[in-house]
Amino acid sequence: MLARYLVWLPAYDEAAVTKLLHPDDPQDVPRAVELMLAIIEFSKSQCHVLNDSFSLEVDTRADLISISLLSALLESILTPFINVSLSLSEQFQYLGRYAHLAYAFFHAHRRSFMSYQLYYDTQTVVKNACFSLAKQQSLDPRARFYLGDVGDDPLEILFGRTRMIGGHNSACSYAQAIDRLGAAKDIDGVFKRHPELDPGHRRLKLTRHEGVDHINREIWKGDIAANRCDLPLAWRNGRDSALSILIT
Template identity: 75%
Template sequence: YPLLAAPTCKTEDATDMEKILAHMIQCWSTSGAAVSVGPIWSFATDGDVTHRAAGHRLFLKAPLSEDSPLYGSLINLTGLNLFTGEGEVTLDFDFKHIFKCKSFFSQRASCLKFHAGICTLIRSPAGIVLNNGRVINSMVLLCYLVWLPAYDEEAVVKLLYPDVPQDVPRAMELMQAIIEFCKHQQHTINDSFSTDIDTHADLNSIALLSALIESILLPFIDVTMSLSDQMKSLSCYSHLAFTFFHAHRCSFMSYQLYYDIQTTVKNAFFCLAKQQCLDPHAPFFLGDDPLELLFSRTHMIGGHNSAFSYAQALDRIGAAKDIDSVFKRRPELDPGHRRLKLTQQEGVDHINRGLWKGDITAGHCDLPFSWCLGHESALAILSKSQLDPIHYSFTDLFNSGEIDMLHPFGENKYLGINTDD
């Protein structure tokens, strides 16, 4: 249901966007849509700095009420941030955008600033620090990924230095290559008597990177995972990222990227809890394929004319929804999309619930148990690292109530909201 289509010159600030979003949500409720269609559960953005700030103000206003039907389940997820907006609406970020490059224009500074996604972070010369100050960047990965049988130097270069940084399938392939590399090198990584100290240190750091990537990537692309496995994996990511950020701060990743991904994980747990209250027998799917299809069909209608006016955009969105309606009534007429086929590498960019094979019945997932299993998985990984255990003493860190996944250093301060962060 497209609710609002508005042109922008990117001069709106967070206050302007906050008013627009608040008005839209109010209209949804007053029009009766909240009753006939359903209440709004979350607001998702691609990480635009203005949207992030506005969303933060609107959807992290107050802690979850003890009277909420969600409270009994979510309060047992130690470390999870429980702040929501009115009506328990939570903030979310498109997972594909956090895997790639993001940018925004700072009017005050009159310049273009880049906030790296995971792959842009890995590909950058500055790289990422996870273990004992060891930097993993594109040059380091180029040296090691060529060890994979399926990749020669030319193929690895294409992964690390793509022509289009926004290419999601290429980003997915890079992350999967890192995961596959660590599986191939598991014996070498576990060999504590290796005489090549530098190589062993690199491999240990890449192994941590692989574990981090695997825990956030697979829940969205591994169609065999059950919902319980997905939530366990997201919990593992949340604990790993918290630890690395607590130890290395911006040397690990930017404040903005840390905030975005932790918020995405938080929203997944909140929305699943809502689904369990609404109908525990219904499936719960992580993903936004309908939005991707609407965008692609809107773009397709223009043919070779990819540019269009505001009026044309409205017409095309309406036509795209008409096409959707036809295909929903007569699915046999839908020719599909080549990128929906999992036999092709780029298929992971457009996975939908119809392709999912694992058990994703909402009521079959025990949220506190999955969160706890993710916590234990993270501890098993971190205990093999050279990090000071103080950074992953989760019980001690979270007991005060001042520190959680979005407040890694307490002081009631959210990182990544101000453009200066």
């Protein structure tokens, strides 16, 4: 269905859409994010059409409504991580909206909507973010809370460098593992002192656009002070936003 409609976007022809939907690398994160952004853009471009009840065939209208719901879901989980102008409250409102939309869709359609593993993983992302913010508000409420720090990228990077040091010998004894971890931390120290030397990791990047690849707490423009976010209120606002989407 997406292959049929995404070609309506001026930036995508049939070949480009096929490449988005069937990437050579299943773990190509930038390609996945590009696909999500394309779906969101397409849905927004069709809002005026959906508002006109007599402008489309019944089947086409049903397809566009389905894509619109998918777009709302994707926007809820993606926007908090890439829109640097959002405040912490707005970020958690989006996450709350995602949690409620995902639950509603999964409750209605189960595995035809998404796998059990993916549902668990994405809801765990939201849960961990909420728990981490609550802990930050308790420990140091005036500190800035950057949502990107909640993930396990640092652990993945450390594991990758530890494995890289072993070369073709990925197995190691306890003593070798300690030595390799020490060497990996030394490499981390060098890159922290000289970030221009760090080439980054292709599969941990969000997109191939320079501005999004290097999103970090230093360039975040929104107010992300932990004490400025009323977490229960943001959660309720996210729920209300999800309900308004489902009702319409």
